[in-house]
Amino acid sequence: MSEYLLEMKQIVKKFPGTLALNHVDFNLKSGEVMALIGENGAGKSTLMNVLMGVLKPEEGEVYLQGTKIEIKSPYEALQHGIGMVPQELNLVTELSIAENIYLGCHQKTNGIFDWKKTAQNAQVILKKLKVDIDPREKVKNITAAFQELVSIARTLVFGSNIIILDEPTASLTIQEKDHLFEVVRMLKSEGKTIVIITHHLDEVKELSDRVTIMRDGTLVKVCQTDEVTTDEMIFYMANQKVEKNKIIKRNVSDEIVLEARGLTRKGEFEDVSFQVRKGEIFGVAGLVGAGRTELFSCIYGLTKSHSGSLYLNGKEVVMKSPVDAIANGIGLVPEERRKQGMFALLSIYENVMMPSYHTISSKGVINFDEAKKRTNRQIDAMRIKTPSCNTQIKNLSGGNQQKVILGRWMEKNVDILILDEPTRGIDVRAKGEIYRLIREMADNGVTVIVISSEMDELISVSDRIMVMHEGLVKGFMEPSEDMVGEEILKVALK
Amino acid sequence: MENTKKNTGASGVLKSILTSTAGMVFIVTVVITLIVHLITRNFYTAYNIGTFMRSSSFTILIGFAQTLVLLLGGIDLSVASMAGLSSMIFAMLVTLAGINPFLAIIISVAAGFVMGAINGIFICALKLTPFIVTLGTSAIYKGIIYVATKGIPLTGIPKEVTVIGQGSLFGVIPYPFVIMAVVAVILSLVLRFTSFGRHIYAVGGNETASRIVGIRADRVKMLVYSLTGMLSAMAGVLMVLRLGASQVNIGEDWVMPSITAGVLGGTAMDGGSGGMVGTIVGGLLMSAISFSISLMGISSYWNEIITGAVVLIAVSLDAIRRMKQGK
Amino acid sequence: MENTKKNTGASGVLKSILTSTAGMVFIVTVVITLIVHLITRNFYTAYNIGTFMRSSSFTILIGFAQTLVLLLGGIDLSVASMAGLSSMIFAMLVTLAGINPFLAIIISVAAGFVMGAINGIFICALKLTPFIVTLGTSAIYKGIIYVATKGIPLTGIPKEVTVIGQGSLFGVIPYPFVIMAVVAVILSLVLRFTSFGRHIYAVGGNETASRIVGIRADRVKMLVYSLTGMLSAMAGVLMVLRLGASQVNIGEDWVMPSITAGVLGGTAMDGGSGGMVGTIVGGLLMSAISFSISLMGISSYWNEIITGAVVLIAVSLDAIRRMKQGK
Amino acid sequence: AETEETVDTAEAAEPSESEDLVLGDYKPQKTEYNFYFTYKLVHAWWDAVGLGLEDAVQQYKDQGIDIKYEYVAPVAPDAIDQVNRLEEAAGRNFDVIGVDVNDIDIVTPTINNLIDQGHKIMTFSSSDATKEDGCERIAYVGNTHNYQDGYDLAEILAEKIGKKGQVAALGGTIGAPCHEDRIKGFEDCMAQYPDIEVVEIQYDNDSVEQALTYTEGFLQKYPDLKGIFCNNMSNPIGAAQAVVDAGKDGDITLVGMDHDLRALEYLRDGTISALGVQDCYKMGFDTIQVAIMIADGLEPGDDTYPEQTEEQTTIVYPEDAQAMIDKLYPDSK
Ligand SMILES: Nc1ncnc2c1ncn2[C@@H]1O[C@H](COP(=O)(O)OP(=O)(O)OP(=O)(O)O)[C@@H](O)[C@H]1O
Ligand SMILES: Nc1ncnc2c1ncn2[C@@H]1O[C@H](COP(=O)(O)OP(=O)(O)OP(=O)(O)O)[C@@H](O)[C@H]1O
Ligand SMILES: [Mg+2]
Numbered sequence A: 001m002s003e004y005l006l007e008m009k010q011i012v013k014k015f016p017g018t019l020a021l022n023h024v025d026f027n028l029k030s031g032e033v034m035a036l037i038g039e040n041g042a043g044k045s046t047l048m049n050v051l052m053g054v055l056k057p058e059e060g061e062v063y064l065q066g067t068k069i070e071i072k073s074p075y076e077a078l079q080h081g082i083g084m085v086p087q088e089l090n091l092v093t094e095l096s097i098a099e100n101i102y103l104g105c106h107q108k109t110n111g112i113f114d115w116k117k118t119a120q121n122a123q124v125i126l127k128k129l130k131v132d133i134d135p136r137e138k139v140k141n142i143t144a145a146f147q148e149l150v151s152i153a154r155t156l157v158f159g160s161n162i163i164i165l166d167e168p169t170a171s172l173t174i175q176e177k178d179h180l181f182e183v184v185r186m187l188k189s190e191g192k193t194i195v196i197i198t199h200h201l202d203e204v205k206e207l208s209d210r211v212t213i214m215r216d217g218t219l220v221k222v223c224q225t226d227e228v229t230t231d232e233m234i235f236y237m238a239n240q241k242v243e244k245n246k247i248i249k250r251n252v253s254d255e256i257v258l259e260a261r262g263l264t265r266k267g268e269f270e271d272v273s274f275q276v277r278k279g280e281i282f283g284v285a286g287l288v289g290a291g292r293t294e295l296f297s298c299i300y301g302l303t304k305s306h307s308g309s310l311y312l313n314g315k316e317v318v319m320k321s322p323v324d325a326i327a328n329g330i331g332l333v334p335e336e337r338r339k340q341g342m343f344a345l346l347s348i349y350e351n352v353m354m355p356s357y358h359t360i361s362s363k364g365v366i367n368f369d370e371a372k373k374r375t376n377r378q379i380d381a382m383r384i385k386t387p388s389c390n391t392q393i394k395n396l397s398g399g400n401q402q403k404v405i406l407g408r409w410m411e412k413n414v415d416i417l418i419l420d421e422p423t424r425g426i427d428v429r430a431k432g433e434i435y436r437l438i439r440e441m442a443d444n445g446v447t448v449i450v451i452s453s454e455m456d457e458l459i460s461v462s463d464r465i466m467v468m469h470e471g472l473v474k475g476f477m478e479p480s481e482d483m484v485g486e487e488i489l490k491v492a493l494k
Numbered sequence B, C: 001m002e003n004t005k006k007n008t009g010a011s012g013v014l015k016s017i018l019t020s021t022a023g024m025v026f027i028v029t030v031v032i033t034l035i036v037h038l039i040t041r042n043f044y045t046a047y048n049i050g051t052f053m054r055s056s057s058f059t060i061l062i063g064f065a066q067t068l069v070l071l072l073g074g075i076d077l078s079v080a081s082m083a084g085l086s087s088m089i090f091a092m093l094v095t096l097a098g099i100n101p102f103l104a105i106i107i108s109v110a111a112g113f114v115m116g117a118i119n120g121i122f123i124c125a126l127k128l129t130p131f132i133v134t135l136g137t138s139a140i141y142k143g144i145i146y147v148a149t150k151g152i153p154l155t156g157i158p159k160e161v162t163v164i165g166q167g168s169l170f171g172v173i174p175y176p177f178v179i180m181a182v183v184a185v186i187l188s189l190v191l192r193f194t195s196f197g198r199h200i201y202a203v204g205g206n207e208t209a210s211r212i213v214g215i216r217a218d219r220v221k222m223l224v225y226s227l228t229g230m231l232s233a234m235a236g237v238l239m240v241l242r243l244g245a246s247q248v249n250i251g252e253d254w255v256m257p258s259i260t261a262g263v264l265g266g267t268a269m270d271g272g273s274g275g276m277v278g279t280i281v282g283g284l285l286m287s288a289i290s291f292s293i294s295l296m297g298i299s300s301y302w303n304e305i306i307t308g309a310v311v312l313i314a315v316s317l318d319a320i321r322r323m324k325q326g327k
Numbered sequence D: 001a002e003t004e005e006t007v008d009t010a011e012a013a014e015p016s017e018s019e020d021l022v023l024g025d026y027k028p029q030k031t032e033y034n035f036y037f038t039y040k041l042v043h044a045w046w047d048a049v050g051l052g053l054e055d056a057v058q059q060y061k062d063q064g065i066d067i068k069y070e071y072v073a074p075v076a077p078d079a080i081d082q083v084n085r086l087e088e089a090a091g092r093n094f095d096v097i098g099v100d101v102n103d104i105d106i107v108t109p110t111i112n113n114l115i116d117q118g119h120k121i122m123t124f125s126s127s128d129a130t131k132e133d134g135c136e137r138i139a140y141v142g143n144t145h146n147y148q149d150g151y152d153l154a155e156i157l158a159e160k161i162g163k164k165g166q167v168a169a170l171g172g173t174i175g176a177p178c179h180e181d182r183i184k185g186f187e188d189c190m191a192q193y194p195d196i197e198v199v200e201i202q203y204d205n206d207s208v209e210q211a212l213t214y215t216e217g218f219l220q221k222y223p224d225l226k227g228i229f230c231n232n233m234s235n236p237i238g239a240a241q242a243v244v245d246a247g248k249d250g251d252i253t254l255v256g257m258d259h260d261l262r263a264l265e266y267l268r269d270g271t272i273s274a275l276g277v278q279d280c281y282k283m284g285f286d287t288i289q290v291a292i293m294i295a296d297g298l299e300p301g302d303d304t305y306p307e308q309t310e311e312q313t314t315i316v317y318p319e320d321a322q323a324m325i326d327k328l329y330p331d332s333k
């Protein structure tokens, strides 16, 4: 018997233009929580996809309890007791929550699909995660955050020995995170082995026994979690020192650019009023289901408000569609990158320039040299990891895709930029860069609205935070050096 | 199917009729037939209902075949050719080889299954677009009919089996309708209550997601395409039994109606939602239109216009209803 | 289109031919015609190439119409009917109303634009499935032809315009081919270099995302469906000019070939990728098949089988190539 | 609604030599009749038949006899559709149901079935199903000599090319009885001439475009081709066009069927050498008369009406073409 439950040896995976995995070794001990970390594009998801049989490696071997195995499909992986919650939301949206949870292992009575049992059992599992939602609802009717929770609930029924969680916490708020961690600990106590991929190093510290660190498709370090400090981890990942985020007191003008008065959309948010000033970084906090996404979708013209009014620079405006919003100098980086943000089949430069084409066209003909030049500027500014600006965006790692979408509005020179979960899935160094970019934009007079479930992020980047809960504004806060996330939570729940 | 699960009482059923695409289409169908009956006094007569049920059964059956594939997000342009080739095989076995007709039915339906499986192999193993694969195999299956029969019809199907296509249960309900109903019940139950059925929705709704939870998507697809072949074969053979002879172009025009029946019944063409009950309703509407045109003695020149207009009106009414409900 | 942009040199072009679906299909086409030429000594003759170019132009033109819609992730089953109705309008204007034939061409092509716009309105305003909308309007447009002409052909199109359909540039390149080539260049440039063109890819690839970046998706769609109507009308009118008369069933069988040309050329049916060059190649393959069958004097009974088989072989070869490249 | 439609249609296609046709001596027993006629497909050929029907109905009207009738068909030929139509019609109490048999084997059982139920079924216009086919229909009014028409046209073609050389044929739709019969007649005729070689027979599916493509192929492969035999209303047009396009009119002899305007124009211009034109008008005219006798309960016989009529096919040559165009298509130029 080997010391390890699972061993991956010398795995090589190539994509056109990228060596995603360069002779990587990875191993798991029975009953441990292994953190897998690395910057965006380091190859974490690729490695796990190889393990799951989603991707076929060019070279390398996998051993389970000392015996060599071949995994050609997720079905075979599951047969070997390996299950995964993928990074991108991957639910069957036309089906109910309950059915999604039990998709791979239907609840049956006498060989017949038991709808009642499925719903009941799903309810129990959702309770464990403290999610209060009707399991018979179709997944397409719930928001991204809830979908994430459903994906996690699904791991609990896998019955797998090895459970891989690829960035499970990216869109969760403190509370859900805590629930998730409880679940992980519970699973561990049941003897399960867990791999968790995350960009939150505090989570690594809190949860994991060992940590595997990757950089640029190679393995750089495997060790006990308590043998490394957070700063060391960052150093291994980035191969350089990364500055801590500091709270910076900024001076903001008094000029009000955006004002909502009693904005209401029934069932989503009610009587929302706030004012945002020019050049301000305006944070919006709340727990999952607070209605932040809905509020700003409405302001952006994606939905219609039922009552209340919106003022831009003192003038009342009605946004009938995003076209109006953009014409008024507003941009939006949506929450669900893949579904709402990117044009998967198109190149990076097209994704960046799509809303700006008319600005670089003459007589309707687009100047593509200019488009690429500007895109390359964004690629450099945000350090997007890609072979070139011609690469299809779908071939980038999740974090890099997010940077491309951000670059779209940076290029567009908007007056007001709404960022819904802008750093979801983004690594520590890139996060710092995005914060820097946000501040830079704000210093140049752009008003930035940051919706985030990461309280620390809001505290460090915002000039002011609006706290929402269940569709209502619960208060406004000014962040300070010693402020902690729990304070915001208190305001939300008061 | 999907819509009814939350509503169990009678009022729930009523509500789900009023709030589903299939329901709207059903209402349009009933209204049309009532109007035609009021004008001609001829729709709701025992004789007429009998022939109506009989002729609609074929569209509906082939609609079932297509709906299965639509649920996967695929399409099968070869349903008509598979129906034709299977029916030819059946007729040849009976008239030329002298095989027991019931055995011949089984063999030819199995042949349909194989034809569907061939579609499935191309689609799954080579990851080809269903449209182009089934277009190709459709031409091949149809070509085989031409080559094998040289266009000459095969007659002499024995009465012992033609009664299945021509007779009626208790002299009232035509057997093809009975068969269609039985198939509908079986398929609905399979779709609703078996892993295979649920996996069809999962694969059709999100193939990547279904693979990651260990659903063998290719196996599901293979089986679905094969079943589609089998159901098409059933419809084809049944048509031979109904006509008492096999002809080169049996079912030739079934492809578009099969898709239309499914779509009118609320099955989405991009997969993952819909069901057999809707297809029945869609098939009934289409049969009702052509029946009504014929009953009203409307000029052949106007046929197409009226058919097109009714289909458009039905789906538009449904769209307006959905918009009002703010979905 | 898409694939070539990275490779500018000659070797790049070659490589992109070898690594794209359209390239593979092109190779198959060339191989077929060479084989047929070796056997019959008859493919690569001036006369034959002339007629080949002429007849393939129609499939390709209607393929362009369809490709535009496919890029959006839609489908247009009414291309044939729009072609037919526009060509009837043209013939009526010229033969019955005695309008200047060049003016009549413009009017009838504009009529095609309007027909396409009607499709667009249903699809955008009511958010209906393109399949069902165009199926319905297709029946209506076709019905109008029947009602208006009663099936009687309209003859007597003046020679001054029939030369467009029947003559050749420098006596070598048939005018329909020239027109097709011009349209191809224009469409490719529009798709590649204008915002409208890029917006088609954006909307086809991800409609939600395209709305968020401020693209007026409905406007793009409306314009695309209208252009599709216009291009269909062009093909229809050109067919009248080629035949010198209008008949009820002009272009009747164009729907499936139009889709096949697009798909064989590598345009995805779920939108967002593909282009006009591929459609030319796809249309050429299909014309080459039917031409080869005719040149080889293959019995009509075998037609379908061979057509189906060649299409399947072409796409399968492409699939195998793609797999080898590990995509 | 139907009857009015047919009237309009009819105006375009005037009868050949038949405008002086008058009703027979038979005195109908009733003053009101109700007929149902279904034919193969919506097509100009049947419009000419419809004209004959309508004229007979008008002439009866002048005698105070009111005849209602439906004259319907699908847009594309379809035997199953025809069976459905017959069954639907049977539910609606017509005095007589007439059918232009799409497919003998498919439709015969339905006809017999309806006869057993007491319906009066006749066949008309282009295709019959006879007693030998096992069909019990009461009578047939229409063309019975497809084979002979094919044979006669082939004979003309053979004469014209000096009974030697290569010929090809276009065969319409695979499995369509009238098309297959004419091809059979053609083949049998050509078999007599040892110096004539039948190089190819292709089925064009009744599509002008397809006929055009096939003919282009013929011209290409057989530079010495002497003649092309066409067997329906649409393939002479495609063949003629290809021949003209290739600049070979005059070199190649074309014969074909029916009275399509374009075919007649090609005939006039000499591209086509002969067309077999059936007297559709008379078929329609006689169909009504026979239907009335059937409705009155008369059996076929020497003193009533024939069990199967012989309608004429006239061979038309280039010199007759313009007169025919003027008669049939008065609106054209
Ligand atoms: N399908 C693909 N085609 C081409 N390149 C790919 C593909 N998938 C991933 N890559 C590349 O492989 C590298 C590793 O990607 P991977 O998704 O594994 O990164 P990651 O570590 O999970 O990053 P993140 O934290 O952003 O999720 C990246 O450079 C990415 O661009
Ligand atoms: N406990 C709950 N159960 C079910 N639905 C809820 C619950 N709480 C809120 N919702 C719904 O969720 C919607 C808010 O969704 P959403 O999660 O997008 O808010 P958010 O503040 O943007 O959160 P996040 O951005 O973290 O997803 C509301 O419309 C509400 O109907
Ligand atoms: Mg990842």
Ligand SMILES: [Mg+2]
Binding pocket: A143, A292, A293, A294, A335, A420
């Ligand atoms: Mg949100």
